[in-house]
Amino acid sequence: MTAPFSGGCVCGAIRYECTAEPVLVAHCCCTDCQRTSGAQMSTNVLVPAPAFRITAGATASYDTRGDSGNFVTRHFCARCGSNLYSMPQGMGTLAVIKAGTLDDSSWLQPGMSIYTDSAPRWAVLPDGIPKFPKMPPM
Ligand SMILES: [Zn+2]
Numbered sequence: 001m002t003a004p005f006s007g008g009c010v011c012g013a014i015r016y017e018c019t020a021e022p023v024l025v026a027h028c029c030c031t032d033c034q035r036t037s038g039a040q041m042s043t044n045v046l047v048p049a050p051a052f053r054i055t056a057g058a059t060a061s062y063d064t065r066g067d068s069g070n071f072v073t074r075h076f077c078a079r080c081g082s083n084l085y086s087m088p089q090g091m092g093t094l095a096v097i098k099a100g101t102l103d104d105s106s107w108l109q110p111g112m113s114i115y116t117d118s119a120p121r122w123a124v125l126p127d128g129i130p131k132f133p134k135m136p137p138m
């Protein structure tokens with residue numbers, strides 16, 4: 001399976017759909033991704049923002065500032081707390097979907113691990129794909 005694909009939060013209040021293939025799938029070990037995912041990394045699915053839309057419910061959001069200095073608006077379900085996607089400023093028009101919220105994430109092919117400098121010592125990073133200590137050149 002590839003595009004279109006769908007996903008949603010754990011309580012089911014929020015559903016989304018994406019009609020385009022991912023531009024990139026990346027494991028991100030930055031500390032914000034560790035906090036929002038509760039894990040060693042977040043697997044992020046970057047898609048063209050115009051192809052992404054909410055089909056049920058409405059997200060709550062808050063802003064964080066990335067180490068580029070740009071804000072990232074992070075969208076989550078106010079009912080169950082699932083982190084669903086973020087909209088980074090300064091990255092063109094990309095939506096960054098949390099891979100774990102896809103209905104079927106089995107077909108994703110992560111292409112890189114990023115911010116590996118921030119990964120905890122016990123993190124297990126996949127072999128066979130590039131590792132970048134910070135953000136790779138885009
Ligand atoms: Zn929910």
Ligand SMILES: [Zn+2]
Nearest residue numbers: 028029030033
């Ligand atoms: Zn991150």
